[in-house]
Amino acid sequence: MSGAGEPEVRLLGSWASPFVLRVMVALRLKVVEYEMQQETLGNKSELLLRSNPVHKKIPVLLHNGKPISESLIIVQYIDEIWASTPAILPSDPYRRAVERFWGEYIGDKFSQVIRVLRGSVPGDKDKMAGEMFTALQYLEEAFVSCSQGKQYFGGDSISYLDIAAGSHLAWIKAVEKISGIKLLDEARFPNLFAWADRFCAHPAVVDVMPDPDKLVEFTVKHAAMCAPK
Amino acid sequence: MSGAGEPEVRLLGSWASPFVLRVMVALRLKVVEYEMQQETLGNKSELLLRSNPVHKKIPVLLHNGKPISESLIIVQYIDEIWASTPAILPSDPYRRAVERFWGEYIGDKFSQVIRVLRGSVPGDKDKMAGEMFTALQYLEEAFVSCSQGKQYFGGDSISYLDIAAGSHLAWIKAVEKISGIKLLDEARFPNLFAWADRFCAHPAVVDVMPDPDKLVEFTVKHAAMCAPK
Known part of the structure; x- marks a missing residue:
């Protein structure tokens, strides 16, 4: 459960990033509501730096406050958490x-x-x-x-x-x-x-x-x- | 099913490669028998070049003749195909x-x-x-x-x-x-x-x-x- 005012799914990203786009498409395929927090080059949020201290890069998905980084790892996470159809990874x-x-x-x-x-x-x-x-x-x-x-x-x-x-x-x-x-x-x-x-x-x-x-x-x-x- | 004389699981690798070692450990955890084909630097087999034409690199796992490349992708494949315990990826x-x-x-x-x-x-x-x-x-x-x-x-x-x-x-x-x-x-x-x-x-x-x-x-x-x- 999220805290008061904290969205269940928040995406730290930018409209121009192809890697962020992967996450947005996966969330939309799964019909998951999310809140987008736009990050700007040269002025990274404290939340981004804390959530991805290794690479300090977008995208980061925060799910109930827990951070997940690296676009294709996030896509797999989304597929596994919201395991309703349509599946993103093939079954074979x-x-x-x-x-x-x-x-x-x-x-x-x-x-x-x-x-x-x-x-x-x-x-x-x-x-x-x-x-x-x-x-x-x-x-x-x-x-x-x-x-x-x-x-x-x-x-x-x-x-x-x-x-x-x-x-x-x-x-x-x-x-x-x-x-x-x-x-x-x-x-x-x-x-x-x-x-x-x-x-x-x-x-x-x-x-x-x-x-x-x-x-x-x-x-x-x-x-x-x-x-x- | 494999053809006559063709092992079900063949690994193209080298004893010195940490990436090949990942595949060997995964196969051993799953108690899968495999045949190792040693590749040498500067003298790659025709089978390796044909099986991984993009990167031309070991490891390649051949399962019933079908090639899979990239060590961590192979480890996940092994975990999914031989889905008996012990699981390699956590369930969460x-x-x-x-x-x-x-x-x-x-x-x-x-x-x-x-x-x-x-x-x-x-x-x-x-x-x-x-x-x-x-x-x-x-x-x-x-x-x-x-x-x-x-x-x-x-x-x-x-x-x-x-x-x-x-x-x-x-x-x-x-x-x-x-x-x-x-x-x-x-x-x-x-x-x-x-x-x-x-x-x-x-x-x-x-x-x-x-x-x-x-x-x-x-x-x-x-x-x-x-x-x-």
Whole structure:
């Protein structure tokens, strides 16, 4: 039970973070009410620092005051605590392992590429785009294998890998605009391209998926703030 | 069912890898028979390259011919497939999240520190030792909280976090010898020090935990092989 005035589920996050988006989508899939506490870069709340002293990073989910960190660990926690349908992880252990494998790989690779292409860390942009194409090709093949001709990685419903990969879609569109490099190309990755549209339009996603133009603005503003005076 | 001559469970690994050790300990806890295929650095088998084309890394578990990669994903798969007692993940979702969090953090941090202290990647050894002390202090506190006065992170039996952290113990002892820096100090980390002895002596661990002196030899031999001619 929560104390007076304390919401049962509070999410420390930011509208622009793909990792926070994963948690929001999982909570919405499970129809769990939550209160969002927006954190801002360079001014982290005392609650965030206390709740995730190791990484000091969002997202943190506070459930009855108990903190859980790391987006994919939070998604699994949500799936296990609110174990009503729809399930997020597949029931078959092999499919769970496959989704966990691709979720980890794609999360690491996408965010590495996005950081370089938006200019927040230095790196060879063409090399990064090449790595992104390799990752998207793997994911295209994984989609064909996992979806079995249905709408999502999870078949008829959104699953763990849909969330892990789909959470980066707005940022992929934003860095396409920033870099002028088309990454998720319809001709090259036809299944993934169609899946991306479906994922972004899903009722659990549509209201929380950021607008890519706002992410471009956010990037420009942040670059100006960090520029040497 | 396996084909003729094909073992049901085959592990592609190496005696010196802490990540492979995690899988061996999990299989032994579950009393699952397996066949080990030793892989050697610089001469990866065609089966390994085909089974883990993304990372081309050990460990890979082949179960009835189906490959699973990434050590902690394999440990979870083993726990889910051979769901008989003892369970590796705790049953409580919050405890699962806590063990997953520390398992990920400790695995990354320990292997980063070990790579620098054994000299396989460049880095500031004193800085790395400092980061190791921070990580061990976190783990000391997590042990007190998780074990509740019992023998292991999992209480009376070995759990996920015991495996994730304990798999690095032989390498920690080896790099203490190589670097001359005492890391897992009894006075500083008394609970963890005592746990380490118990973990290494556990029936599922004792026969597969490498001898630290052999890891020192392995490091010296490997450094000589890689030295410029």
